[in-house]
Amino acid sequence: MVSQNQVMPAIPKHVPLYPDATIQEIDSCLHKAWDAFSWLRESPPALRRDLLYAIADELTGLGDNLIETAEKETSLPIARLRAERSRTIRQLTGYADFAAQGKHLDICIDTKTATSPDIRKMNIPLGPVVVFGASNFPFAYSTAGGDTASALAAGCTVIVKAHPAHPATSLMTAGAIIKAVKKMGMPENIFQHVFGAAAAVGEALVKHPLTKAVGFTGSYTGGKQLFDWGNQRLEPIPVFAEMGSVNPVYLLPGKLSAETEQVASLYADSISLGAGQFCTNPGILIALDNDCTKKFADILARKLDDVQLSEMLHAGIRERYDVLRNEALSQKGVSQLTTRELTEDIKRKLTNPGIPALAMVQADDFLANPVLHHEVFGPYSLLVACKHMDQMKEVAAGMPGQLTSSIMATEAECLMHQDLLNEIRLHAGRIILNAVPTGVEVTQAMHHGGPFPASTDSRFTSVGPDAIRRFVRPVCYQNWPDNLLPDALKNANPLKYPRMINGNMSMKPITG
């Protein structure tokens, strides 16, 4: 006779704490999300605002526990994590207010004329949205981040796939959202949360027929794969992927010579901020090949040699940074200007140190070598030295799509080089004058997106309340009597929404 212990299967040594969702679970998720959507899409916008506020409250309620969990998983500093949670809460409440005011509905009414019927349109939500969190923003671009906030504000149900780099943070955040949904007495499947380290999970989520849109922030490889899956479906769906960029900085000679030290300081901070792990990190600096640029490069390199080192997010990110940086440094004509190397002393202090690096190359070599145009995710920047302003314009013209481009220039230089500025604008979603690209304000005027490959659709932003517009589409009511129209379109404007009426914006009722 064998003891009970012997017939029980031994517990495997490496039970994954967060097992991948199975294909059956994903199918079940989407069906539940679709059912919940039939409730959510008809719910009053004010109720959705209350839900987003409740989520914000629950996130706050998680207190230091959430911050400490995120710190353990991401190695991001406590202060940064606190600031990021505050930003995430501002996103939730800000998008909620925007949507509750009907600003994302783009209501447009053309009243009946002698020759044309009454026609009224407004935006409605697309359906279940799958959200892929980002490794470098465990709050603001993850489980309760901008994609989730804008999808819920739009009236779409959400399924979040946790980023494998911070599963416990994601689970805790999801718990807060689920608690808020419950407190609001709403259908529980408005929001669902799954794990999936394997690509098959992402594929099944994107390809499921009931998925109607996708939000993603991360690498080009990841984002482009989701975009392709989304377009290969029988029914293609919008996949909004923000895939980062090199964020070129154009250093015009007048500005650089007048403020060499200040510009170097500003950019040493921007390049090394958060171990360079921002999609707006300035990865390419473009200047003229002259003595002033050499002086600037030297100051910048010394500053980067001196900045305090920080941990990168995880071993995978650090390894990839080391590989891509070394690949870039080994290209023809590239010389490294920083001198700091990985020492035993650094190894003792940090597990995954992000060693800042500045390299330099002549524009001729840069233009001839596509490898040098790739993003090196980390505290790295490449200074491209141009023979003359025409070559700087040539570099600008060859830039793939960017989230941001920055210009350091005097007023006189801006006026003189209008054609360069126009060329730069053609390749970027945001152009910054005499400041740094890192730091993305959450306001309506923000545009966080850009021509491919910065994002998969340059017409939409993933930051600011306009991000809601990614997840809605217009529907047009023709020839409906007032009492049968949705409240948003009724003559009396009971919800007090801004509306375009016969060509003019107004919040007034329609009379007569």
Next chain:
Amino acid sequence: MVSQNQVMPAIPKHVPLYPDATIQEIDSCLHKAWDAFSWLRESPPALRRDLLYAIADELTGLGDNLIETAEKETSLPIARLRAERSRTIRQLTGYADFAAQGKHLDICIDTKTATSPDIRKMNIPLGPVVVFGASNFPFAYSTAGGDTASALAAGCTVIVKAHPAHPATSLMTAGAIIKAVKKMGMPENIFQHVFGAAAAVGEALVKHPLTKAVGFTGSYTGGKQLFDWGNQRLEPIPVFAEMGSVNPVYLLPGKLSAETEQVASLYADSISLGAGQFCTNPGILIALDNDCTKKFADILARKLDDVQLSEMLHAGIRERYDVLRNEALSQKGVSQLTTRELTEDIKRKLTNPGIPALAMVQADDFLANPVLHHEVFGPYSLLVACKHMDQMKEVAAGMPGQLTSSIMATEAECLMHQDLLNEIRLHAGRIILNAVPTGVEVTQAMHHGGPFPASTDSRFTSVGPDAIRRFVRPVCYQNWPDNLLPDALKNANPLKYPRMINGNMSMKPITG
């Protein structure tokens, strides 16, 4: 010695009048379009308005010559062609006015605060747009149609691929545009015109790296192919294809019994209008399986048997109509209710007659057979008889994306079947109450698009001035002094554009 005549090559018997553009010509076109774009994108919007007005004038100036050419190529009646040209002119001038007022720019300004920099965004044009004309609208959806008007209004240069069904009309229209561009003293390559009966021409146009967007109206097969090519590029681009639909009509029993004759008359006209060659033609009618519906079906069939026959656009369209209609009629459970057949008498009078047909099927058979969900382009409609209202809702839930859905219902029925109306709305871009879907008003509130497969992006319209937004993207200015901003974003608002300023719409200058 041979005579000169003998050594000269004989003129081939079938020199194509409109030879396909070669790959080299297409490449040259796009380079020219790109060069012209660098001028057009910086041009003042008022100048682009003047260009669109000049094109409208030239179109008018072509007089009866244009109408007669189009009649020869399309067999469309003169009166319809005149009306279509008027509409085309209204599109050109209407979109021009809209853009000149800066309404498509979606200007949004958040002024500097204690914690946030000055951020201002506005839309800019995408780049060269390739336009594919439609066979059934030689003016309004073709060479100088809505896609061309909205692309030019946006500031994009345009390359039109003439529809092979009306090449002479297209060439004449292109001539008018080219003349207008010349009169305005603008770069001639703002607009270019190519022929291409072969798919390779379309492929080369869509896949060219300098093409930045595509507009198309036509079949699912054609539109989906362009969409796939657009997404297979190294740099995917937006391809807006409007691909038609079956435009279901939900006939609720109360309305149908109260106005059997009137509803039949209305829909006999709508089904047979223009030989059914509209993307909004009502191809599926859904009613309850009862005596009233049988009576309605009988009246409708008799009316369709009596309508005056008209020519279809060309032999290809007519042959395809015959094939698809016969395929539908041969499906399990489908019975034809109309009796008119192709007679020798009809053959003598018309070259490509579009014979109207009404068929009927039980909803069980309809739901089980995907063939019956396909569009039959022509004067054909299928009446689907449902056992009860729940089955009608099931039919609505199974509908693929539609440009339009229509509902014939009493007020009481609308109030009672809110869940059916919500389901219908989920699958359509426009919902029409107690009227017909044919007839697309060109106003801002119009939405001509819809969930896939009605269009490739449900978030955009191809009719009305909002169509301009397909071809623009936001760009954001951060930290720019007032004098270096584009006029549209300057504090003084010199162009008097509507702007969202710190959350409120205003045309006033920003002070202080």
